[in-house]
Amino acid sequence: MTIKILLSFFTGIALGSAFFGVLWLTVQKGARSSQPALIFISSFVLRMASVLAVFYYMVHMGWEYLLICLGGFLITRFIATRLSQKAPQPIMKMDKRSAV
Numbered sequence: 797m798t799i800k801i802l803l804s805f806f807t808g809i810a811l812g813s814a815f816f817g818v819l820w821l822t823v824q825k826g827a828r829s830s831q832p833a834l835i836f837i838s839s840f841v842l843r844m845a846s847v848l849a850v851f852y853y854m855v856h857m858g859w860e861y862l863l864i865c866l867g868g869f870l871i872t873r874f875i876a877t878r879l880s881q882k883a884p885q886p887i888m889k890m891d892k893r894s895a896v
Contacts, residue, residue: 804861808868811850816876
């Protein structure tokens with residue numbers, strides 16, 4: 797029982813890492829591509845299909861394991877969000893002459 801809980805949690809972490817890693821690569825490549833819509837749509841379909849397939853499998857193991865897997869996925873989301881944030885930029889004061 798305990799090994800299934802750990803396996804479900806680390807499956808959620810691995811799934812989240814793959815999901816957000818591929819999302820980051822998609823944004824990097826899509827910004828430089830001549831056909832960004834194709835890249836973004838195909839990445840979305842691939843990421844959603846993989847996440848839904850794993851969550852579907854977890855449901856068949858039991859709803860408790862699905863929630864544990866989802867918890868690992870969400871923890872990875874929070875980590876990925878923190879890692880991707882840029883340093884805050886200083887606020888520039890506008891001069892009355894430069895206002896449009």
